[in-house]
Structures are given as C-alpha cells and as structure tokens.
Amino acid sequence: MTRPTSTSTEQTADGAEDFTTGEGLRALLNRLAEGGEDAWVHDPVARDLMEFAADKYRALARKHRLDTWEAVTAAFDAMQYRSTREANDPWAIITHAVRITCVYEERAQGLLCSVHQARRAHVSAFHDPERFSERDTALADYHPAFHTTDLRPSDLEPEPRDSLGSAQACMSAGSAAEDAIAMLCLLDWPADTARAAVEHVCGALTKAGTRQSAYETLRRDRHARALLDLPRRSWAALLKALLGNPHPAYVATSSGRGILLRLLLGETLDLLLRDDDLILALALAAPSGGGGESS
CATH class of the missing domain: 1.10.1740 (Rna Polymerase Sigma Factor; Chain: A)
Structure with missing residues (x-):
C-alpha cells in the first residue's frame, strides 16, 4: 500500500530535517x-x-x-x-x-x-566450493565419485552374485555353507559354533537378499552373537570373512567377495586355504571358550 507524496518536512530542534523518522x-x-x-x-x-x-x-x-x-x-x-x-x-x-x-x-x-x-x-541451490585441503580426510577416502573399481567378467554375471539364496543356487549354496563350516573347523573353531554361525549368516543372507544388507544387519545383531556365545572380535571377523569386506574399494577383490561368494563362483576349499590373509584372520579370531568380551 502506498501513500501520496508529501511536501511537509519534519525538523529537529535545531531546524535540521529529521530523516530518522x-x-x-x-x-x-x-x-x-x-x-x-x-x-x-x-x-x-x-x-x-x-x-x-x-x-x-x-x-x-x-x-x-x-x-x-x-x-x-x-x-x-x-x-x-x-x-x-x-x-x-x-x-x-x-x-x-x-x-x-x-x-x-x-x-x-x-x-x-x-x-x-x-x-x-x-x-x-549449490553449496560453496571447497578446496581439497579444507578437510583432514583426503577427498578420495570419503567422496563416492572416487569409489570406482574395474569390472571383471564375473561382476557382469547375473545374480546370484548378490542373492545367494535364490532358487537356482540352492544346491550350490548348501555346498558352499558346508565347505565354509569345514574351513572354520580346520582353523580350530568349535564344530557346533561354526555350524550354528554359518547357518545363521546364510539364513540372514537369504532374508536380506544382498551381502551388504546382510552384513549391516548381522553386525548390529547383538542377540545373535549372544546366542552363539561369540566374542565381538570373533563375530566381526567371521562376518567379514563369510560375506566380504563391505567397503567399496574391495568390491572386486577376494577380500570384498567373502568365502560364500568365492565358493559359489567356483573356488575350492583347497584354494581358499591358500589365502594367507584369510586364514590368519580366522585363526586369530577363533573363540577360545566363549564370548568373554563385552559388547
């Protein structure tokens, strides 16, 4: 709303115009x-x-x-x-x-x-530009644009690469689970603990549909770890060994695929036993008398 112009001038006590009003x-x-x-x-x-x-x-x-x-x-x-x-x-x-x-x-x-x-x-709508030096962490370590890997022929195959519980893979998945249990037993894991743990992981994997989802669900499943009577260190190492390292940088590596997927892709138990890093991680994580570590 506007007002008509006015020719009157407000003045202060000394006669100057009072423009503050x-x-x-x-x-x-x-x-x-x-x-x-x-x-x-x-x-x-x-x-x-x-x-x-x-x-x-x-x-x-x-x-x-x-x-x-x-x-x-x-x-x-x-x-x-x-x-x-x-x-x-x-x-x-x-x-x-x-x-x-x-x-x-x-x-x-x-x-x-x-x-x-x-x-x-x-x-x-854009954010202000950032210099690479403005963060303590290197850009390549946190920005998803830099998390790229070279595709291998096996990466282009249709599932069950990420859906190990599909109907077509039932027989091979069962065989992979048995080989995984046998591998744990060879590395001084108690037989009953190894079987219960692998079967629980396979069940969760069937429900989740992908290794990444199953890993995140199981990693936070304290109830399952308590039932299996596993220390946190052993549980974490077992999940990473069975399902693979979830970090995008390892997706196309043996460490990123995990034991179950490697067995499904045709690797044998003898070949897995030659993976020194895998063997060492599982051997050091073998439970020695129950889950004594705190949550």
Whole structure:
C-alpha cells in the first residue's frame, strides 16, 4: 500500500530535517528527487543521511561478512525508487532491500559468481566450493565419485552374485555353507559354533537378499552373537570373512567377495586355504571358550 507524496518536512530542534523518522525521510527523498541529478552531490543533508545509513546497517553488513559501504550502496539504490518514497514506512522498505542485497552478495562471494547469478534459484541451490585441503580426510577416502573399481567378467554375471539364496543356487549354496563350516573347523573353531554361525549368516543372507544388507544387519545383531556365545572380535571377523569386506574399494577383490561368494563362483576349499590373509584372520579370531568380551 502506498501513500501520496508529501511536501511537509519534519525538523529537529535545531531546524535540521529529521530523516530518522519515516515521514522525515519521505520528505527528504522527495526534495532530493525534485532537486535533480546534482541534489545528492551538493545537499549537506544527503551526506548526513548516508552516514546515518552506514551506522544503521553496519551490523547487518558485518553479519554477512561485507563492507559497511556495500550495505550503504544498497540503501542508496533503494532510496531512488518512487515506491520507496510512497511507502507507508520508507525505512522498512530500505532495510528489506539492504538485507536481501547482503544475503545474495554473500552467496555470490561464496559461489564465486556475480550477484545477478546468485539471485537465481538454480544457482544459489549449490553449496560453496571447497578446496581439497579444507578437510583432514583426503577427498578420495570419503567422496563416492572416487569409489570406482574395474569390472571383471564375473561382476557382469547375473545374480546370484548378490542373492545367494535364490532358487537356482540352492544346491550350490548348501555346498558352499558346508565347505565354509569345514574351513572354520580346520582353523580350530568349535564344530557346533561354526555350524550354528554359518547357518545363521546364510539364513540372514537369504532374508536380506544382498551381502551388504546382510552384513549391516548381522553386525548390529547383538542377540545373535549372544546366542552363539561369540566374542565381538570373533563375530566381526567371521562376518567379514563369510560375506566380504563391505567397503567399496574391495568390491572386486577376494577380500570384498567373502568365502560364500568365492565358493559359489567356483573356488575350492583347497584354494581358499591358500589365502594367507584369510586364514590368519580366522585363526586369530577363533573363540577360545566363549564370548568373554563385552559388547
């Protein structure tokens, strides 16, 4: 809602124009607008107005990490509009314009683009650019764009690569489970513990459908570990050995595939027993009399 222009001028006790009020500012802006292009240059009250605006918007500019006179420039631009002079509260219009300008000026500096571009929604939606050195962790260690692996012929085969419990793989899955149990027994795991653990993992794998989902479910399954009476160290090593290391960097390696998938893909028990890293991990994790470690 706008108000008609007014020619009256509010004055302070010493006779100067009181531009700190809405009506006083309106009167001053009307007089400057009628004075032509040179009015802002030669009028002493205009200088006082800009100094007052600098004090008024200094905190707002500092909040957005801007120089005070950038906010003053935005205020000066808003004062030139007729809509500002005719508004119910000219200072409210100017303050709003300064705030909006400061917001987009800050976004433009963060995005390394112009203020005009930063005002566009499809541009301001992006986050500020980051330097590689701004994080303690290397970019390749956490960004998914760098987690790529070379595909092998077996990686292009249809499931049951990630669905070991499918109907077509029932016979081979059962054989793989028996070989896994036999391997654990050869590495000093108690026979009853090895069988119960492998069967529980296979059951969870059938329900989950993928090795990664089964691994995450079983890793947090304290109830199952308590029933199997396995220490946390042994349980963690067993899951990683049977289902593979879930980290994307190991997806195409023997460590990432796990014992069950390697057996399904045609590796034999004798071949698995030649994997020194696997054998050492399972041998060191063999339970020696129950789950004595705390959760």
